[in-house]
Amino acid sequence: AVKYSGYLEHCDEPFCTNCYNKSLRLMKLGKDITLLGLEIGLLTMKKGEVARFVFTPDYAYGQQGCPPLIPPNATVMFEVEVLDFLDSDESDAFFELTAEQQDTFPLQKVLKVADTEREFGNYLYRKQQFEGAKERYKRAFSILGRSPSSEAEQCQIDTSKLLVLLNLSLTYLKLERPAQALAYGEKALEIDQKNTKALFRCGQACLCMTEYEKARDFLVRAQHIQPFNHDINNELKKLA
Numbered sequence: 252a253v254k255y256s257g258y259l260e261h262c263d264e265p266f267c268t269n270c271y272n273k274s275l276r277l278m279k280l281g282k283d284i285t286l287l288g289l290e291i292g293l294l295t296m297k298k299g300e301v302a303r304f305v306f307t308p309d310y311a312y313g314q315q316g317c318p319p320l321i322p323p324n325a326t327v328m329f330e331v332e333v334l335d336f337l338d339s340d341e342s343d344a345f346f347e348l349t350a351e352q353q354d355t356f357p358l359q360k361v362l363k364v365a366d367t368e369r370e371f372g373n374y375l376y377r378k379q380q381f382e383g384a385k386e387r388y389k390r391a392f393s394i395l396g397r398s399p400s401s402e403a404e405q406c407q408i409d410t411s412k413l414l415v416l417l418n419l420s421l422t423y424l425k426l427e428r429p430a431q432a433l434a435y436g437e438k439a440l441e442i443d444q445k446n447t448k449a450l451f452r453c454g455q456a457c458l459c460m461t462e463y464e465k466a467r468d469f470l471v472r473a474q475h476i477q478p479f480n481h482d483i484n485n486e487l488k489k490l491a
Contacts, residue, residue, distance in 0.1 A: 252277055252334040253284070253293065257327055266320045266327075274378065275334065286311060289329060301332045337374060342367040346390065353394065358404055365391040365411050372418060381425045388419045409442045416442070420452040429459035447476050451483055458490055466490055 252275050256268035269275060278284050280293065288310030296302055308314060308324045316323040345353065345364045353361075372387030392415045399405040416439040423432035433456035439449035454469035467490055473483045 252336065254332040254334060255289070256330045258329075259321070260326055260328075277337070277374075279339075289331070292329070292331065293333065296331070296333045298333055298335060301330070304329050304331065335374065337367070337371055339367055339371060342371075345394075354397065358397070358399075358407065361394055361397065362407060362411050365395055365415065369411075369415055369418065372422075376418070376422060376425075379425075381422050385419065385422045385426065388415050388422060391415045392419065413439055413442045413446065417446075417448050417452065420449070420456070424452065424455055424459070427459075429456040432456040433460070445476055447473050447480070447483075450476070451480075451486070454483075454486060454490075458486065463490060 254270050254275065256265040256270055258265050280290050284290060284293065286306070288304060288306035291310070292302065292304040305326065305328050307326055311327045312321045312325055314324055316325055321327070341360075342364045345356065345360075348356075368387050368391035372384040372391070375381075375384035375387060392412065395408055395412045395415065397408070399408055416435050420432045420435040420439065423429070423435065433453055436449050436453035436456060439446055440453070443449065450469045450473035454466045454473060457463070457466035457469060467487075470483060470487050470490065474480070474487065477483060
């Protein structure tokens with residue numbers, strides 16, 4: 252997530268900028284950002300950093316320029332701010348493999364890919380891009396169905412699955428699709444039947460579907476585990 256403005260020499264107004272956009276979309280290096288100098292420059296930056304780069308034509312628009320905005324052999328200056336970033340390189344490479352190739356991947360790498368996809372979903376969720384978040388969570392969940400070779404591996408898979416299922420349940424609530432929210436919440440409870448968040452999500456979903464008895468059952472179970480939880484108690488008041 253980058254703010255940028257590009258300037259020609261001796262010009263005060265940028266020839267390109269996204270600083271006036273209300274919501275900045277994520278841009279991918281090599282796909283959405285293809286200017287060589289900008290790619291190299293961004294890879295030297297950290298989150299929150301602001302930088303100015305001056306690019307000679309070889310690192311910018313070359314001998315031809317980009318008429319009518321950019322003249323031939325133009326040196327340009329970019330002001331750049333890195334707001335946030337996600338490293339999805341390993342994850343993208345994994346999803347380009349066939350299912351058979353994915354099955355041969357070591358579990359630790361699979362868990363790392365799932366975690367990357369979940370983080371991507373979390374970023375989109377925070378931006379209220381719920382459809383995009385849902386797709387990322389589902390991608391994460393899709394690779395966590397492999398058979399473990401030990402109890403320790405099963406525990407690691409379940410831990411990763413639980414986080415994704417809770418996120419899916421919450422995201423479907425935001426998308427006003429309570430039946431799916433309930434389904435994923437119940438999947439989470441299959442892993443951890445005393446998970447307060449899962450019980451709460453299921454209670455919320457049932458309340459949305461006007462299944463009041465089921466809603467009360469889930470919420471009371473959640474309240475027994477966390478009797479002073481403000482959100483749970485408020486939901487029970489709403490139910491009453």
